[in-house]
Amino acid sequence: MKSLQQRHDFGIAPVILFLSIAILVIVVAVPVLLILFNAFWVDGTFNLADVVKVISEPDTYQALINSLIISTGTTIGSTIVGTFFAWLVTRTDIPYKGFMKAMFLVPFMLPSFIGAMAWKMLLSPRAGFINRFFMRELGFDGPIFNIYSYAGIILVEIMYLFPFVFIQVCGALERMDPTLEESARISGAGLFTITRKITIPLVLPSILSGALLIMLYSMAHFGTVAVLGIENGIFNIPTLIYQRIHQSAGSFASIRTGTVLATVLVITAAFILWLQGKILTHGHYQIIAGKSFRPMELKLRALKAPLFIFCVAYIAFTIVLPTVVIFLVGGLKTYGLPFTWENLSLNNYKFILFDYKLTRDAIWNSVTLGFSAAIITMFAGVMISYVIVKMKVRGKGILEFLGMLPFSVPGSVIALGVILAWSGKYGVNLYNTVWIILVAYIARYMAFSLRANSAALEQVHDSLMEAARVCGASMWQTLKDIVLPLVRPGMIAAFFLIFLPSLRELTVSIMLYSPTTRTIGVAIYTLNEDGETVMSAALAGIALILIVVGQTLINRFTARKGAK
Amino acid sequence: MSHVRLVNVTKKFGDVTAVNNLNLEIGKGECFSMLGPSGCGKTTTLRMVAGFEDLSEGEVYVGDRLISSPAKNYYLPPEKRDFGMVFQAFAVWPHLSVYENVAFPLRIRKLPATEIDKRTKDALASTNLLSAAKDSPENLSGGGKQRVALARALAINPDVMLLDEPLSSLDPHLREEMRFEIKDLQRQYGFSILYVTHDQAEAMALSDRILVMKLGVVQQIDTPLNVYNKPANKFVFSFIGLSNFLELVWGVNGAPTLKSEDGTPSSVPADILPSDAVCGAQGASFSIASRPYEIDFVAPDSGGLKGVVSRKSFLGEIIDYQIKVGGQELRVQKGRRAPGPEVGETCALRLLRPFFYQ
Numbered sequence: 001m002k003s004l005q006q007r008h009d010f011g012i013a014p015v016i017l018f019l020s021i022a023i024l025v026i027v028v029a030v031p032v033l034l035i036l037f038n039a040f041w042v043d044g045t046f047n048l049a050d051v052v053k054v055i056s057e058p059d060t061y062q063a064l065i066n067s068l069i070i071s072t073g074t075t076i077g078s079t080i081v082g083t084f085f086a087w088l089v090t091r092t093d094i095p096y097k098g099f100m101k102a103m104f105l106v107p108f109m110l111p112s113f114i115g116a117m118a119w120k121m122l123l124s125p126r127a128g129f130i131n132r133f134f135m136r137e138l139g140f141d142g143p144i145f146n147i148y149s150y151a152g153i154i155l156v157e158i159m160y161l162f163p164f165v166f167i168q169v170c171g172a173l174e175r176m177d178p179t180l181e182e183s184a185r186i187s188g189a190g191l192f193t194i195t196r197k198i199t200i201p202l203v204l205p206s207i208l209s210g211a212l213l214i215m216l217y218s219m220a221h222f223g224t225v226a227v228l229g230i231e232n233g234i235f236n237i238p239t240l241i242y243q244r245i246h247q248s249a250g251s252f253a254s255i256r257t258g259t260v261l262a263t264v265l266v267i268t269a270a271f272i273l274w275l276q277g278k279i280l281t282h283g284h285y286q287i288i289a290g291k292s293f294r295p296m297e298l299k300l301r302a303l304k305a306p307l308f309i310f311c312v313a314y315i316a317f318t319i320v321l322p323t324v325v326i327f328l329v330g331g332l333k334t335y336g337l338p339f340t341w342e343n344l345s346l347n348n349y350k351f352i353l354f355d356y357k358l359t360r361d362a363i364w365n366s367v368t369l370g371f372s373a374a375i376i377t378m379f380a381g382v383m384i385s386y387v388i389v390k391m392k393v394r395g396k397g398i399l400e401f402l403g404m405l406p407f408s409v410p411g412s413v414i415a416l417g418v419i420l421a422w423s424g425k426y427g428v429n430l431y432n433t434v435w436i437i438l439v440a441y442i443a444r445y446m447a448f449s450l451r452a453n454s455a456a457l458e459q460v461h462d463s464l465m466e467a468a469r470v471c472g473a474s475m476w477q478t479l480k481d482i483v484l485p486l487v488r489p490g491m492i493a494a495f496f497l498i499f500l501p502s503l504r505e506l507t508v509s510i511m512l513y514s515p516t517t518r519t520i521g522v523a524i525y526t527l528n529e530d531g532e533t534v535m536s537a538a539l540a541g542i543a544l545i546l547i548v549v550g551q552t553l554i555n556r557f558t559a560r561k562g563a564k
Numbered sequence: 565m566s567h568v569r570l571v572n573v574t575k576k577f578g579d580v581t582a583v584n585n586l587n588l589e590i591g592k593g594e595c596f597s598m599l600g601p602s603g604c605g606k607t608t609t610l611r612m613v614a615g616f617e618d619l620s621e622g623e624v625y626v627g628d629r630l631i632s633s634p635a636k637n638y639y640l641p642p643e644k645r646d647f648g649m650v651f652q653a654f655a656v657w658p659h660l661s662v663y664e665n666v667a668f669p670l671r672i673r674k675l676p677a678t679e680i681d682k683r684t685k686d687a688l689a690s691t692n693l694l695s696a697a698k699d700s701p702e703n704l705s706g707g708g709k710q711r712v713a714l715a716r717a718l719a720i721n722p723d724v725m726l727l728d729e730p731l732s733s734l735d736p737h738l739r740e741e742m743r744f745e746i747k748d749l750q751r752q753y754g755f756s757i758l759y760v761t762h763d764q765a766e767a768m769a770l771s772d773r774i775l776v777m778k779l780g781v782v783q784q785i786d787t788p789l790n791v792y793n794k795p796a797n798k799f800v801f802s803f804i805g806l807s808n809f810l811e812l813v814w815g816v817n818g819a820p821t822l823k824s825e826d827g828t829p830s831s832v833p834a835d836i837l838p839s840d841a842v843c844g845a846q847g848a849s850f851s852i853a854s855r856p857y858e859i860d861f862v863a864p865d866s867g868g869l870k871g872v873v874s875r876k877s878f879l880g881e882i883i884d885y886q887i888k889v890g891g892q893e894l895r896v897q898k899g900r901r902a903p904g905p906e907v908g909e910t911c912a913l914r915l916l917r918p919f920f921y922q
């Protein structure tokens with residue numbers, strides 16, 4: 001009897017384990033391996049010389065250099081901006097801190113390619129509203145700023161990426177033991193000396209870790225460069241991969257260039273993540289407060305008003321202005337007309353929501369794709385996390401590695417890998433169908449789900465499950481009645497962490513779409529490329545509303561959960 | 565001669581009065597402790613002296629120099645006060661070596677390099693840290709980190725040392741050791757100490773005088789011996805050591821009567837009253853305080869307080885009795901060899917040093 005019972009329980013564990021491995025291998029490992037294989041193997045032999053040749057082609061080489069220039073500039077700029085604002089809202093007596101902190105986090109929500117489009121409307125050399133205003137009204141000879149440039153791309157990326165540093169440094173400054181600074185003060189140091197010699201060095205690991213995240217993100221970033229760079233022939237690695245794959249549908253040379261570039265991206269990303277891990281584990285100081293007093297606030301005195309105005313201006317210029325421009329342009333009858341009441345209406349919004357097949361399909365595709373990907377990834381994530389966190393099996397380290405791999409694999413690389421794996425070469429052809437996008441989304445967002453679910457599962461102590469087993473529940477009953485209800489918050493978090501970003505996804509879908517499988521991001525981008533600026537802006541406006549409403553709902557939901 | 569002087573100091577956080585009209589004089593070279601439960605205002609007082617908190621009212625002087633006075637709109641920032649300070653959580657900077665931590669206040673004062681080196685090494689030597697000078701403080705134990713904090717505070721050779729529960733993050737054994745080290749350093753350097761703690765043993769061992777505080781109000785300022793032997797009120801009595809309180813009222817003809825919840829007052833023999841007891845009006849309440857180890861069992865026929873043993877616990881060196889007297893409980897502690905009644909037995913008690921509080 002007893003042995004029978006055991007054998008029955010034993011049945012479920014291997015099934016879960018097998019399924020977990022199968023999902024991760026098929027969805028994540030195969031595409032990445034195929035990229036490496038295609039990059040290094042030519043006609044069945046290992047060929048490094050060819051890789052070097054591909055990299056030294058002028059276009060590829062230039063793309064590598066451009067990625068480096070743009071990501072370096074973006075990283076330095078964002079780090080300065082993020083650290084400065086973080087210091088301002090945590091350590092000074094600047095007014096309306098809570099509001100400003102919330103505003104500085106808004107760019108996290110906004111898709112940067114939509115921001116890039118807005119800046120293109122504002123600052124393109126000839127047609128940009130700001131440039132035109134200066135040339136026409138103030139008599140300038142030429143544009144005051146050309147957004148189609150390295151500087152333009154870097155500035156736009158900074159606007160959307162600095163929150164990575166901001167949020168890390170804010171956290172570190174808020175958690176830091178105030179007596180570390182007070183003891184410097186009683187030692188005789190003034191506030192600027194303390195900031196320079198004590199505060200900044202102590203939060204340096206957080207600054208660096210945020211900076212590396214930005215570097216990683218910017219290296220692999222598609223949207224901004226795609227919108228602003230192509231005009232002047234500025235390509236970075238992801239946009240060049242896209243351009244090659246897109247223009248020469250599946251030719252051998254373009255696939256090779258793509259895989260080699262993708263390999264460079266993966267290696268760089270892995271290196272950056274390794275470095276970040278090192279900084280976080282070894283460089284982190286124990287600076288967290290035991291008993292907490294309010295930290296000292298630097299009295300800005302005469303600088304208070306100017307700095308406050310600067311912050312408000314920054315928020316108005318980088319967050320409010322582009323958003324307003326998107327909505328206004330979306331309401332214009334024709335692009336180029338001045339913003340007067342006669343020229344503005346809601347007709348475009350009505351048209352793209354109800355009558356225009358292309359955009360209606362795109363919204364439908366994005367919503368269904370996002371929903372399916374989120375549901376599948378949520379359940380798969382729970383199962384795999386369960387194996388990683390709770391089952392004592394050998395080889396679960398490999399599962400963990402595979403699951404977290406997509407964190408270091410940029411979207412364009414995943415898309416390329418998915419093309420290699422699922423376009424008929426190995427028996428299954430999903431190319432040009434909506435399914436290939438779904439597979440790519442699952443691969444891309446699996447890591448999000450694993451993270452949320454692992455965190456939830458770690459909260460469930462083993463004894464809770466053992467107690468259920470002692471009460472006579474089988475393993476399956478234990479999972480169903482004890483574990484799943486307890487990790488439900490983690491699963492819901494995973495769902496939203498996937499559903500919302502997939503609504504604004506561009507990098508992966510742009511590589512995989514066919515005329516009938518456009519997503520919202522693809523539709524906005526292609527309409528904009530085709531000169532349908534007004535329609536593109538209107539759809540972007542709708543996307544922004546969807547995202548902001550969704551994010552607000554989540555924040556409500558998680559805030560209530562947290563309060564409980 | 566007074567060295568640090570607080571005059572009518574009050575601190576309000578919104579509607580809450582954290583410190584109420586505090587007057588205090590600390591002598592030169594004196595070790596002065598502020599003792600009280602958490603939230604009593606002792607740390608706030610220390611932080612006002614340090615300059616991390618503004619005063620709401622009152623003035624603070626060091627020697628003849630005014631350092632804080634809201635009325636005169638005068639406030640000397642902490643970095644200009646030249647105090648040494650040690651915090652509970654060490655607050656040793658992890659990105660600087662032990663040596664650089666200690667040298668920091670000297671470098672801020674832009675002393676010549678040779679002077680900085682000499683003073684740093686002196687401070688490190690007096691805290692037994694010379695061998696760890698080049699280490700990162702992160703590798704030191706809690707005691708080691710606290711020594712670094714002490715050395716850093718010593719480096720400028722301050723007149724006043726502010727210690728904010730400096731030992732409460734350490735384990736009990738280390739705590740005792742560091743207590744003596746602080747005392748030794750004081751003898752060597754001659755600074756005055758303002759010491760904040762919630763540990764009465766620590767305050768007793770270190771201090772020349774103790775201030776006991778409750779909810780922002782001073783309860784008693786006196787030498788450790790006097791605080792222990794003559795607690796000014798019930799709060800001080802209960803805060804220092806174990807305590808028993810019998811609640812009584814004055815009955816007919818000034819007979820002390822035990823209060824009881826069921827309304828059947830039982831009178832007690834008048835000889836348990838301390839000699840300083842002052843008879844009050846009929847019906848007025850008072851308390852008699854006693855220490856559990858200052859109560860004797862006496863023969864039942866020799867008078868004393870009658871009670872029934874409700875619990876008897878063997879604690880190793882001592883035996884702890886719980887005795888029901890009327891409706892109230894008394895705790896009695898006797899050495900393990902002393903004879904005593906068993907649970908359920910009636911016994912008679914004599915309070916050796918009763919205290920009378922109205």
